[in-house]
Amino acid sequence: MTTTTPDETTTAGGIKVAKPSVGRYFNDYWGKIRAGDLGTLPAVLGLIVLSLIFGISQDTFFSALNFANLFNQAAQVVFIAMGLVFVLLLGEIDLSAGFASGVCGAIMAILLTKHDWPWYGAIPAALVTGLVIGWVLGFLVAKIGIPSFVVTLAAFLGFQGLLLVLLGGGTNITITDSFVVKLNNGNLSVLWSWILAVAAVVGYLLVQLNKQRSRAKAGLVTDPMGVVAIRVIALGVVILLATFALTQQRAVNPAITSVKGVPIVVPIIAGFLIIWTFVLGRTAYGRHVYAVGGNSEAARRAGIPVDRIRISVFVIGSFMAAIGGIMAVSRANSVDPNTGGSNILLYSVGAAVIGGTSLFGGRGKVIHAIIGGAVIAVIDNGMGLLGYQAGTKYIVTGAILLVAASIDALARRRSAAAGTR
Amino acid sequence: MAATPLLELKGINKGFGPVQVLHDVSIAVYPGEVTALVGDNGAGKSTLVKCISGIYTIDSGSISFGGNPVTIHSPRDAAALGIEVVYQDLALADNLDIVQNMFLGREKKKGIVLDEATMEQMAGDTLASLSVRTVKSLRQLVASLSGGQRQTVAIAKAVLWNSKVVILDEPTAALGVAQTAQVLELVRRLADNGLGVLIISHNMNDVFAVSDHIATLYLGRMAAQVKTTDVTHAQVVELITSGRSGDMGLPPEKPAEFADAAIDITPGGEK
Numbered sequence: 253m254t255t256t257t258p259d260e261t262t263t264a265g266g267i268k269v270a271k272p273s274v275g276r277y278f279n280d281y282w283g284k285i286r287a288g289d290l291g292t293l294p295a296v297l298g299l300i301v302l303s304l305i306f307g308i309s310q311d312t313f314f315s316a317l318n319f320a321n322l323f324n325q326a327a328q329v330v331f332i333a334m335g336l337v338f339v340l341l342l343g344e345i346d347l348s349a350g351f352a353s354g355v356c357g358a359i360m361a362i363l364l365t366k367h368d369w370p371w372y373g374a375i376p377a378a379l380v381t382g383l384v385i386g387w388v389l390g391f392l393v394a395k396i397g398i399p400s401f402v403v404t405l406a407a408f409l410g411f412q413g414l415l416l417v418l419l420g421g422g423t424n425i426t427i428t429d430s431f432v433v434k435l436n437n438g439n440l441s442v443l444w445s446w447i448l449a450v451a452a453v454v455g456y457l458l459v460q461l462n463k464q465r466s467r468a469k470a471g472l473v474t475d476p477m478g479v480v481a482i483r484v485i486a487l488g489v490v491i492l493l494a495t496f497a498l499t500q501q502r503a504v505n506p507a508i509t510s511v512k513g514v515p516i517v518v519p520i521i522a523g524f525l526i527i528w529t530f531v532l533g534r535t536a537y538g539r540h541v542y543a544v545g546g547n548s549e550a551a552r553r554a555g556i557p558v559d560r561i562r563i564s565v566f567v568i569g570s571f572m573a574a575i576g577g578i579m580a581v582s583r584a585n586s587v588d589p590n591t592g593g594s595n596i597l598l599y600s601v602g603a604a605v606i607g608g609t610s611l612f613g614g615r616g617k618v619i620h621a622i623i624g625g626a627v628i629a630v631i632d633n634g635m636g637l638l639g640y641q642a643g644t645k646y647i648v649t650g651a652i653l654l655v656a657a658s659i660d661a662l663a664r665r666r667s668a669a670a671g672t673r
Numbered sequence: 674m675a676a677t678p679l680l681e682l683k684g685i686n687k688g689f690g691p692v693q694v695l696h697d698v699s700i701a702v703y704p705g706e707v708t709a710l711v712g713d714n715g716a717g718k719s720t721l722v723k724c725i726s727g728i729y730t731i732d733s734g735s736i737s738f739g740g741n742p743v744t745i746h747s748p749r750d751a752a753a754l755g756i757e758v759v760y761q762d763l764a765l766a767d768n769l770d771i772v773q774n775m776f777l778g779r780e781k782k783k784g785i786v787l788d789e790a791t792m793e794q795m796a797g798d799t800l801a802s803l804s805v806r807t808v809k810s811l812r813q814l815v816a817s818l819s820g821g822q823r824q825t826v827a828i829a830k831a832v833l834w835n836s837k838v839v840i841l842d843e844p845t846a847a848l849g850v851a852q853t854a855q856v857l858e859l860v861r862r863l864a865d866n867g868l869g870v871l872i873i874s875h876n877m878n879d880v881f882a883v884s885d886h887i888a889t890l891y892l893g894r895m896a897a898q899v900k901t902t903d904v905t906h907a908q909v910v911e912l913i914t915s916g917r918s919g920d921m922g923l924p925p926e927k928p929a930e931f932a933d934a935a936i937d938i939t940p941g942g943e944k
Contacts, residue, residue: 470790472797473810534787536780539769543777546766553764554778555749614768 274478290663292608294656295623299630306634313637316502319494320439320515326629327436327517328353328580328596333603333621334524335572338532338565340604341545343613344393344400346566348385348407349573349600354592355411356381357577358418361425361587364432371431375578382574383567385411390563400566408597416589424588427581435520436582439513442499448519449495453488460484517579521622524572528618541565546614576600595646599628602649606656612664627652677740679704679869680725680756680838685734687717687724694720698734698895700888702838702869707860709880709901710873712890713913718873721890722840725871726758727751739837755837759827759844767816771808772796774815775830799833800825803862821852828859838869845879857883877906891916896923 306313332349339346360378363369392403467474503511532538543551544561581587607624609616635645678701687695723729727745765774775796781788845853864870888898889912896916911918
């Protein structure tokens with residue numbers, strides 16, 4: 253009855269499935285790409301190509317100092333984009349995330365300077381502000397039923413005004429709190445850099461092995477060990493190489509001051525990446541977010557509280573925007589009426605979409621925010637090094653966002669066609 | 674007829690404001706048998722199903738389940754009894770895989786972490802019990818499935834929860850010939866596994882291929898519930914279109930009262 257050919261194996265319930273092998277795994281991956289499920293592939297390829305172009309035309313691009321700078325420059329956009337992934341997963345949009353981050357940053361700065369709060373009071377206050385903003389936006393969208401585009405467009409204007417009011421009409425508040433300044437300017441010690449890097453690789457290995465073990469125990473098909481090894485080795489090489497580069501001396505004049513170690517913001521980004529990836533991938537809440545984004549009627553019939561999910565993604569979105577705002581204030585040591593303004597929001601939406609998150613909802617991962625954010629930071633940084641004006645940078649970034657959105661739309665059409673075949 | 678009905682509705686009335694949609698409808702669903710619910714558009718099939726599944730509450734009448742009188746006020750009540758409905762538009766999320774869809778809203782958890790292994794195993798067992806052995810992987814996205822496979826997943830989702838009665842709303846409406854045969858076979862298997870199946874269909878071929886009983890609704894009244902083997906194609910069509918066929922169905926309209934016809938257009942109205 254269960255005669256299996258060498259190419260087949262059985263999984264739960266004795267269902268025959270194709271036996272996994274490394275070759276077949278890549279075959280399946282290729283099939284998925286052909287069917288329109290591109291994931292992070294375009295962004296990763298783009299990142300490599302752009303890096304090579306900038307690296308060849310400008311030596312300083314690959315310098316350790318510039319590499320470290322990339323992380324600090326990208327931090328605000330990456331944090332906002334992480335939150336936007338949740339909003340985009342429901343097919344909604346948050347246009348106010350940029351100025352929400354500015355408002356939260358300003359609140360932290362005002363509490364730190366004018367009210368002499370310590371950082372451990374001011375930072376939570378900024379985060380709570382983010383939560384409240386997100387709840388209000390989510391409530392207006394989910395319960396009142398206003399399209400998120402309109403709600404957040406209004407909030408975009410409103411927060412821009414609120415930021416001006418908070419800053420007394422356009423002054424600039426400088427912060428001196430050393431903890432806050434360090435967040436997006438400081439570096440870990442070389443020792444800690446290596447400890448965290450190795451811990452990350454070992455942790456990833458353990459998670460992968462644990463997944464294999466529990467699936468094997470339940471009698472389910474497992475990924476071939478070769479694929480697991482490739483995954484772990486690839487991640488290990490990237491992390492360890494990056495750590496090696498970041499632990500080199502990168503001060504302009506090492507005699508005066510020594511600058512080396514992984515920027516403190518990197519483990520913070522990594523921490524949120526792990527938390528949100530866990531939430532989206534391994535909890536019922538995350539599953540419900542995808543379900544509402546994919547088919548909200550199906551989700552409703554399955555008893556999922558659709559309105560509450562909708563509110564929650566805006567709360568997460570604005571919370572992450574608040575963290576982005578804190579990072580922006582830390583980076584600049586100050587807050588001004590344009591913190592979180594100009595191109596920050598568009599860069600953040602761009603980061604999520606370029607990374608592979610769909611504008612149509614239902615498809616996206618938190619890692620997309622980081623990969624897409626890296627693409628945008630590389631363009632911004634590389635073109636700056638090459639001496640291009642801001643105008644050219646915006647045009648190129650806009651064009652790349654359009655390319656990413658086109659890929660998204662075409663991939664969607666393609667997978668719809670594949671689905672009904 | 675076979676043993677006691679699993680689900681029995683008697684004298685169900687349901688109206689929306691001035692519109693009386695169901696008049697004294699009675700229907701019985703037997704364990705291990707497929708009952709087909711047929712009727713023209715607007716005959717009240719969907720309303721009846723929504724009354725059974727708890728989306729609408731009935732105005733009057735009684736529902737008994739396994740011989741005991743029950744009340745159904747919400748979809749949750751129906752689910753608690755073991756009544757699952759597979760809707761026409763499937764209610765599957767395209768961006769989730771088969772296992773994720775089957776457990777949507779009722780995920781198994783270990784602490785706060787989803788218990789993927791258990792869910793995948795249960796999904797596999799359920800599909801196997803329905804003799805579905807044609808999926809490439811349980812982790813395939815539903816978007817990549819054919820119409821028949823999607824319908825299969827929707828049905829498997831309904832039987833996963835130890836349901837006793839499965840109601841299918843036009844499961845073959847959008848399918849090709851081969852897939853229709855596949856789904857009908859699956860419907861038959863549900864009954865062979867001891868479940869009570871109520872299937873709504875417009876397609877007479879399907880109805881005769883799969884059902885044991887045929888219940889015909891005509892303008893909100895139950896024209897007849899008969900054994901499939903006792904009737905012919907033509908008779909059922911007649912029941913659907915005119916409410917009666919020979920000595921079956923609703924009592925004939927009052928003859929020679931065409932003067933009143935302008936007022937009394939409801940066939941089988943009070944004599």
